[in-house]
Structure formats: structure tokens, C-alpha cells
Amino acid sequence: MRNKTYKIISLMMVAFSLGFAVVFNFFSSASDYYAYAVSSTANQKGFVTDGLTYITDQINEDITIKTDKYTYGRFSMWTALYKYIVTESDNSNTCYYYALIESSIDSEGKVGSNRFFRNKILEISLDFYSNSDNFAIVNYTPESSNSTTSSSVSLGINGSVSLDASGPSVTLGGSIAYEKTETYDTVNLVTHKYTLENNHKQLSFIFNFTNWKDGKMIAPNIGLVQERMAVIFAIYDYSEEDDYILSIVTTATIFKDAKWPLTNATLSDSVEHTYLND
Numbered sequence: 108m109r110n111k112t113y114k115i116i117s118l119m120m121v122a123f124s125l126g127f128a129v130v131f132n133f134f135s136s137a138s139d140y141y142a143y144a145v146s147s148t149a150n151q152k153g154f155v156t157d158g159l160t161y162i163t164d165q166i167n168e169d170i171t172i173k174t175d176k177y178t179y180g181r182f183s184m185w186t187a188l189y190k191y192i193v194t195e196s197d198n199s200n201t202c203y204y205y206a207l208i209e210s211s212i213d214s215e216g217k218v219g220s221n222r223f224f225r226n227k228i229l230e231i232s233l234d235f236y237s238n239s240d241n242f243a244i245v246n247y248t249p250e251s252s253n254s255t256t257s258s259s260v261s262l263g264i265n266g267s268v269s270l271d272a273s274g275p276s277v278t279l280g281g282s283i284a285y286e287k288t289e290t291y292d293t294v295n296l297v298t299h300k301y302t303l304e305n306n307h308k309q310l311s312f313i314f315n316f317t318n319w320k321d322g323k324m325i326a327p328n329i330g331l332v333q334e335r336m337a338v339i340f341a342i343y344d345y346s347e348e349d350d351y352i353l354s355i356v357t358t359a360t361i362f363k364d365a366k367w368p369l370t371n372a373t374l375s376d377s378v379e380h381t382y383l384n385d
Contacts, residue, residue, distance in 0.1 A: 149187050152209050153335065154285045159189035159205055165380045172361055172376045179224050179374045180214035182359035184231075186380045191281045192345065202345035203245070205283060206233060206338045210357040216329040221366035225328045227319035227373060228360040232311040235340045236352040244300060244308050247338040252296045285335055291327045293317045312336055319362045353382040 146161035164187035172179040189205040210231050215224040235244070294314055301309040314334055322328035342349050360375040 148185070149207055152185060152207075152285075154187075154207050154283055154337075156189060156205075156283050158281045159191050159283070162188040162190060162382070164188070167378045167380075170376060170378055172359060172374055174374065177218070177222070177224075177363065178215055179361040179363060180212065180226075180359070182213065182229070182357065182376065182378075183211045184355070184357040184378050184380065185209045186355050186382075188353065188382045189283075193281070199343070200345040202342045202349070203281070204235075204340040204342075204351070204353070206340070206353060206355065207283065207285075207335075208337070208355060208357075209333060209335045210359075211331060211333040212359040212361070213331040214329045214361045217324050221369060223324060223329075223364040225319045225322060225324075225362050225364060226316045226330075226332060227362045228316065228358075228375075229314040229332070229334060230311060230358045230360075231334070231336060232356045232358075233309065233338055234352075234354040234356075235308045236306055237342055238306065238350045239342050239344070240306070241343040242306075242308070243341050243343075244310055245339050245341045247298070247300075247310060247336070249296060249298075249312075249336060251298045253292075283337055285337070291332070293322070294327055294332065308340065310338055321364070351382075351384055355380045355382075 145164070148164050148166075149156055149161075164185065166183070166185040168183045169181045170183065171181050185208070187207045189207070191203045191205065193201045193203070195201060208231055210229060212226050212229045214226045217223050235242075294316055297313045297315065299309075299311045299313070303309060312334070314332075316322075316327060316332075318328045326332070340351075340353070342351065356377055356379045358375055358377040360373060363372045363374070365371055
């Protein structure tokens, strides 16, 4: 009887330990990761959608880029996935997947009298996989530019988008519209699109901060800079059996400009969101 009681107590202690570990891990990671999973978030982020079916969204906020000694800054990423199915004239279906993204970088600025932290690179990369042999990246915005702009942007499959002084508004289905972030002549964008083997399509947005090495301690060289973008993928001859995996990664790079005899340094960190059909 004594052995049986000892076994029961031991099992209860193990179960309690496992349960505590699960709860602790959840709350320790919750500060860096939130799953919003509500369709209204896109509107709050400045995106207007019409006729699209919301799938889900994810967010990571204020991820700290740091070493044991110094905090370089923070970065964030919010993403959402929508879809829009079109029946073609031959009665086949095309499924369009809309990836909406808002990423940010936020360098620490001047720290003390001899350290200066500046934004260097903000890169957003997407990798779309499908088991279908007939799919493509059909549209995306923004495109490569010598500077980021503040004009309205529209992107769609079916119909047009109206834009006026009050901001973007969608009038027909299968479209999105959004306001770009602030204008910076010193933030240049380069986009790259790739088709890889094993059914992968890749696209990257690389925002280069041209004054990262010796720029004044003013925006956008330092502080918070947000960038928005949208990408449309299409699976042709679509059926419910078509699988996909979408990976979206934001990488933020911040430069530490230190006065001699201290040394300069560059530090990067990344976060990934993954979407797949069940």
C-alpha cells in the first residue's frame, strides 16, 4: 500500500511539473509573439480589402536586437493571408492568395556620448510552395524605387480601386488598397523575384538605408520606420486538394557607430511567419 501511494504521489508531481512548464513557456513567449487571428486587423494597419476571404494573421511586436552589453534597437512584423477564387471561362478555378505585410525597424539612436545606432537594412522575404505545377507570383507592390513614397497603392485581380484625398477605398471585388508609409529619399528599395526547383517561388523586398554609416541622428537614419507591402500568388486549375506553404521572414539590421577606440559593429535578427492549409 505504501508503494502504491508513493507511485500516485510521484505521478501527480510529474503531471504538475509538466503543466507548470507548459504554462510558463506560454507566458514567457507571449511577450514576443501574438496571434491576432482577427480579420479587422488589416483595416487597423491601413489596408482596405474587398471581396477577399480572410484566412488568418500573425504578429510579432518589439523584438529586441541586442548583445549582452548593448541594445541596438527593435523590429516588428505583422502579416495576414487572404484568398479570392475566380471561376474561369473554361470552368476551371484560380485561387489567388493575398499576403499583406507591415514590417518595421527601430534603431536605438544615440546612446551616451560615444555610441550611435542607425537603421541599415530591412528585408522582407517570401517563399511560396505549392504541390501544384501551375502557380505563380502574379502581382506585388511596392516595386524597386530610389526612395520610398507616401502615395496610395492599389492591387487587384478583378476590378479597380478608387483613391481620393480621404484615402483608399475599394469599389469592386478581389482588390486591396493601402497607404504607403512616410517619404524618405534616403531609403531605397530593391525587389528580387525567383523561381526555384521543387515548386518554390520567392520574392524579397530589401529596404536599404543609405545613411547608415555616418548619417545625422534623425529619421529615418534612426528611430521607427514602417514599411507596408502586398503580394498576390495564384494557383491555376485550383482544387481543394492543392497544398501550399507560405513563409514570410523579416530581417532587421542595425549598425553601431562607435567612437574610437571603441569598435563599430552590425547586428541582425529575424522573425518568420508560416501559413499552410490543413
